[in-house]
Amino acid sequence: MRDFKFKFLGTGTSSGIPVIGCDCAVCTSADPKDNRLRTSAAVEWIDDSGKSRTVLIDTSPDLRQQALRFGIKRLDAILYTHNHVDHTFGLDEVRRYNAMQGQAIDVYAEAPTLTFLKRIFGHIFESEKNINQSFVATLIAWPLEIGKAVELHGVRFTPLRVLHGRLPIAGFRIETANDAAGSILPLAYLTDVSAIPPETWPQLRGVRTLVLDALRHRHHPTHLTIGQAVSIAHEIGAEQTYFVHMTHDISHAETQADLPERMMLAWDGLELS
Numbered sequence: 001m002r003d004f005k006f007k008f009l010g011t012g013t014s015s016g017i018p019v020i021g022c023d024c025a026v027c028t029s030a031d032p033k034d035n036r037l038r039t040s041a042a043v044e045w046i047d048d049s050g051k052s053r054t055v056l057i058d059t060s061p062d063l064r065q066q067a068l069r070f071g072i073k074r075l076d077a078i079l080y081t082h083n084h085v086d087h088t089f090g091l092d093e094v095r096r097y098n099a100m101q102g103q104a105i106d107v108y109a110e111a112p113t114l115t116f117l118k119r120i121f122g123h124i125f126e127s128e129k130n131i132n133q134s135f136v137a138t139l140i141a142w143p144l145e146i147g148k149a150v151e152l153h154g155v156r157f158t159p160l161r162v163l164h165g166r167l168p169i170a171g172f173r174i175e176t177a178n179d180a181a182g183s184i185l186p187l188a189y190l191t192d193v194s195a196i197p198p199e200t201w202p203q204l205r206g207v208r209t210l211v212l213d214a215l216r217h218r219h220h221p222t223h224l225t226i227g228q229a230v231s232i233a234h235e236i237g238a239e240q241t242y243f244v245h246m247t248h249d250i251s252h253a254e255t256q257a258d259l260p261e262r263m264m265l266a267w268d269g270l271e272l273s
Helices: 063-070 093-100 111-120 198-204 225-236 253-257
Strands: 002-010 040-046 052-057 078-080 105-109 140-145 148-152 154-166 167-175 185-190 211-213 240-244 261-267
Touching: 002 063, 040 063, 052 154, 052 211, 063 093, 105 111, 111 140, 148 198, 154 185, 154 198, 167 198, 211 225, 253 261
Parallel strands: 052 078, 078 105, 105 140, 185 211, 211 240, 240 261
Antiparallel strands: 002 040, 040 052, 148 154, 154 167, 167 185
C-alpha cells in the first residue's frame, strides 16, 4: 500500500455554511475556510497491485458537489458512522460510480443504519418494486460490528463506539499492518461525538492523527464544544488533531488563533498524506 491520503470533503454541521438566510459574519465571510459543506471524508490509496482505491466515510447531501470539487473519480466502499440525514442523503449519487466501474459497491453500517438506509432508499435496495425501471445504485450491504475490523485492499477500518447524545454511533480507527514513522496513520475519525465511552479509550492509544467533532463554543446536548474537544484531544495525545462539524458560530481564523499547538480546524478540501 502506498500514497495514502485522507481528504476532508466537508467540515460543516447539518445546515452547512453559509446557512440559508443568514447574514452573520461567518456566513458572509470572504475566507473560503468559513464555507463548509456537510461533514464527510474520503480515504484514498494505491493498493499492492497498483490499483487506486477510494473509501467514503458517510455520504452527505453534498456528495455530488464534493465529488466534483475534490476529484473523487472512483469508489470502492462506503463506511457509515450513523443514520442522520446530513451523513446519508447523498447515497443516490453513488449510481454514477456503478456506471463508470461496472460493479456493485460495498456499504458497511451498523444494523440501525442499514435499516434506515433500506427504508429511505427503497428504490435502491428493493428496485424490483419500482413502478418504472430506472438506473439506480447497485450496492452490497454489510453489517458493521463495533470492534470488528473491516479490511479493504490493505487498509484496516476498525469501528469504535462513541456517543452522539443518547445515540450510540460509530467512529473509525484507520491503519495498515505496517504504518511507517512519519505516516498520518493510525488515524481516528470521530465525528458527531458528545462522549467517548470507557471501552473505546484503549482503542485510541497510539493514534498519530485525530479527527474530532467540535461544534461550537456553547454547550450542545449531542456534540462536543470546542473546549471539550480540546480537552479530549489533549487526553488522547495524537501528534496532530483536526476538528470538524463546526457551525456558523465558528470563525476559522479567530478560533484557530486560540487553539493549542498541534490542533487545528479542518476545512473543506484539506488533504492529509
